[in-house]
Amino acid sequence: xxxxxxxFFQDAAILGAGLFGLRESMKAEEPNAWPxxxxxxxxxxxxxxxxxxxxxxxxxxxxxxxxxMITPDVGDLPFEMEADVKVFQLVAxxxxxxxxxFKTIDAWGYSGSCPGPTIQVHQGERxxxxxxxxxxxxxxxxxxxxxxxxxxxxxxxxxxxxVAPGEKYIYEFTVHxxxxxxxxxxxxxxxxxxxxGFFIAHxxxxxxxxxxxxxxxxxxxxxxxxxxxxxxxxxxxxxxLTFNGVSxxxxxxxxxxxxxxxxxxxxxxGMDHHPIHLHGNQFVLTGTEGGRAPExxxxxxNTVLVGVAQARVVEFEAKYPGAWMIHCHLPHHxxxxxxxxxxxxxIQTADQTEARAMSQMQTLAASVPFQHVPxxxxxxxxxxxxxxxxxxxxxxAMDEVVGKPETYGLPKNWSAGMMGMMxxxxxxxxxxxxxxxxxxxxxxxxxxxxxxxxx
Ligand SMILES: [Cu+2]
Numbered sequence: 001x002x003x004x005x006x007x008f009f010q011d012a013a014i015l016g017a018g019l020f021g022l023r024e025s026m027k028a029e030e031p032n033a034w035p036x037x038x039x040x041x042x043x044x045x046x047x048x049x050x051x052x053x054x055x056x057x058x059x060x061x062x063x064x065x066x067x068x069m070i071t072p073d074v075g076d077l078p079f080e081m082e083a084d085v086k087v088f089q090l091v092a093x094x095x096x097x098x099x100x101x102f103k104t105i106d107a108w109g110y111s112g113s114c115p116g117p118t119i120q121v122h123q124g125e126r127x128x129x130x131x132x133x134x135x136x137x138x139x140x141x142x143x144x145x146x147x148x149x150x151x152x153x154x155x156x157x158x159x160x161x162x163v164a165p166g167e168k169y170i171y172e173f174t175v176h177x178x179x180x181x182x183x184x185x186x187x188x189x190x191x192x193x194x195x196x197g198f199f200i201a202h203x204x205x206x207x208x209x210x211x212x213x214x215x216x217x218x219x220x221x222x223x224x225x226x227x228x229x230x231x232x233x234x235x236x237x238x239x240x241l242t243f244n245g246v247s248x249x250x251x252x253x254x255x256x257x258x259x260x261x262x263x264x265x266x267x268x269x270g271m272d273h274h275p276i277h278l279h280g281n282q283f284v285l286t287g288t289e290g291g292r293a294p295e296x297x298x299x300x301x302n303t304v305l306v307g308v309a310q311a312r313v314v315e316f317e318a319k320y321p322g323a324w325m326i327h328c329h330l331p332h333h334x335x336x337x338x339x340x341x342x343x344x345x346x347i348q349t350a351d352q353t354e355a356r357a358m359s360q361m362q363t364l365a366a367s368v369p370f371q372h373v374p375x376x377x378x379x380x381x382x383x384x385x386x387x388x389x390x391x392x393x394x395x396x397a398m399d400e401v402v403g404k405p406e407t408y409g410l411p412k413n414w415s416a417g418m419m420g421m422m423x424x425x426x427x428x429x430x431x432x433x434x435x436x437x438x439x440x441x442x443x444x445x446x447x448x449x450x451x452x453x454x455x
């Protein structure tokens with residue numbers, strides 16, 4: 001794959017900015033991309049979650065024992081209280097998932113989302129999940145890390161009968177733990193289709209020190225061959241790497257107010273382990289999929305290995321203003337496959353003057369839904385240097401296409417530096433933080449207005 005990808009970029013070298021143009025039709029389509037996820041945040045907020053976390057100062061003075069976790073690009077599963085029981089409705093179903101502006105895959109997910117929406121509860125709460133299977137095959141729900149009666153464990157044939165297509169199944173249990181857990185199908189190939197989501201149990205007594213921001217990130221990988229939309233779950237080689245179901249630069253930056261304490265929770269349910277690195281700051285590992293770790297065990301680090309089936313929780317003081325990258329450090333996880341731009345074709349020639357290559361590249365230029373940025377400069381003798389090109393020509397900025405309030409104020413062409421499993425923490429002074437929050441609010445109001453017009 002990397003060979004053909006390299007050839008692709010070699011060929012891309014011959015293309016100037018003129019060949020790549022932002023297609024108006026795509027431009028018109030794009031605004032739907034982020035209001036949809038923002039709307040899910042709104043619903044989460046209705047369910048008593050994300051609102052407070054966006055205003056840490058207000059939250060800090062409130063008696064609430066926890067800051068709700070925000071799962072950017074995913075959102076929360078709403079709930080209703082029935083007496084003392086927190087009741088969730090969760091549906092397993094096929095989901096069309098846009099993982100990049102030009103790439104939509106046929107994943108499986110929960111309640112219209114892949115990864116599934118985050119479930120947030122409090123330690124000690126009674127939880128009921130009314131689960132419905134709208135998949136074409138049987139499934140079940142496993143509660144990863146939770147200590148539950150065996151009949152709630154969600155393993156087909158062992159602790160329950162598989163939930164058949166069209167059937168409902170009710171899980172009900174009391175959560176006596178606190179920490180970062182998850183739910184997933186207990187069938188390996190189904191997991192690889194995207195059937196996973198966060199299950200957060202907030203502590204009865206707030207953690208010390210108290211975090212002002214709390215963000216969750218689900219790490220996933222996909223093998224989607226050119227011209228295909230269905231992930232190949234039998235593959236061991238992955239060409240699409242996502243945070244919360246999207247590849248950078250489509251990932252929504254995490255916002256933090258300068259001087260606040262930030263908690264980041266990572267969950268991995270793929271085939272690879274991911275070393276997640278944060279730039280410019282040191283963090284401490286404060287918890288795993290087993291719950292909170294004692295403070296005496298914390299030590300400074302800036303890269304945390306998130307193994308398969310693990311959760312890792314880190315915290316840091318946001319002391320330094322800036323857009324600080326967070327990314328998997330495996331080199332091939334810092335890329336997106338570009339083959340799909342060619343649909344079922346891969347450019348196989350490295351000859352930059354060959355007529356067939358030229359025509360393929362022109363087809364590509366006409367089909368890409370983003371503005372291509374002229375490659376950064378290369379040396380005049382580049383062609384004579386063995387190994388060239390490596391990263392030259394890989395920059396493909398699409399600032400406009402992936403723009404949203406959280407990206408406001410980033411330097412021009414910022415998106416050219418982001419690919420694969422990558423996002424950023426934007427540590428912002430009060431004025432800038434509040435300005436982006438105001439934009440988020442305006443967009444939320446706009447989205448609601450659009451929905452009113454539609455209905
Ligand atoms: Cu990785």
